[in-house]
Amino acid sequence: QLQLQESGPGQVKPSETLSLTCSVSGGSIISNNDYWGWIRQPPGKGLEWIGSIYYGGSTYYNPSLKRRVTISADTSKNQFSLRLNSVTAADTAVYYCARHLRGPSGYFSNNWFDPWGQGTLVAVSS
Amino acid sequence: QSVLTQPPSVSAAPGQKVTISCSGSSSNIGNSYVSWYLQLPGTAPKLLIYDNNMRPSGIPDRFSGSKSGTSATLGITGLQTGDEAFYYCGTWDSSLSAVIFGGGTKLTVL
Numbered sequence: 001q002l003q004l005q006e007s008g009p010g011q012v013k014p015s016e017t018l019s020l021t022c023s024v025s026g027g028s029i030i031s032n033n034d035y036w037g038w039i040r041q042p043p044g045k046g047l048e049w050i051g052s053i054y055y056g057g058s059t060y061y062n063p064s065l066k067r068r069v070t071i072s073a074d075t076s077k078n079q080f081s082l083r084l085n086s087v088t089a090a091d092t093a094v095y096y097c098a099r100h101l102r103g104p105s106g107y108f109s110n111n112w113f114d115p116w117g118q119g120t121l122v123a124v125s126s
Numbered sequence: 127q128s129v130l131t132q133p134p135s136v137s138a139a140p141g142q143k144v145t146i147s148c149s150g151s152s153s154n155i156g157n158s159y160v161s162w163y164l165q166l167p168g169t170a171p172k173l174l175i176y177d178n179n180m181r182p183s184g185i186p187d188r189f190s191g192s193k194s195g196t197s198a199t200l201g202i203t204g205l206q207t208g209d210e211a212f213y214y215c216g217t218w219d220s221s222l223s224a225v226i227f228g229g230g231t232k233l234t235v236l
Contacts, residue, residue: 037225039171046128046214046227046228046229046230047163047171047214047216047227047230048227049224049225049226049227052225060223062224062225063222063223063224064224096170096171101176103159103177107218108218108225109157109158109159109218109220110158110159110177110218111159111161111218111225112159112161112173112176112177112216113161113163113171113173113216114172114173114176114182115172115173116170116171116172116173117170118169118170119170
């Protein structure tokens, strides 16, 4: 059974870089049709897609965050990671990693996330 | 404010049926598939529906999805108190080049 687990600091100072890792077990991130994504949820608010990566390195980012986000994958560790630069209080959220699947066409016009990690709360505070 | 519009809340009695709407536009729902997620209090979202109306293994047939034009609907029959949660729709927006989610709907089972 595929499982994902986020890890990283629970607090980051304003203007610094948020770094999180998602460890995947029960399966490999080297999968022909799967991307691997990050989604966040500010306290009491809805979901926001951050971006997704293919094991080969291809990435898609939310344009609203693109200039500050880097997602990378380490196939040797079966992990993928998120870096978000220049954080502010608005970046305080629960950060989730998830497998990002696409339909037979391979286009993101048909996409969904399953399964999700349990999430990790990152607070931006001095 | 979300590009996809969901009602903030819906409610119904145990055993009854409820529907949750997700309204979008031609740049998202109108030309893409919709997925639905369930988020129980304090837990991560869980996939309920993909490809507009497909249920993953383990999701009971009390949950159903449909899409018409630029709107999608999640239906839940035989409501149980354990269904109390937030429900989110999601899709791809070709104008934004981004995955987008609705603002979420809180289901209360009275």
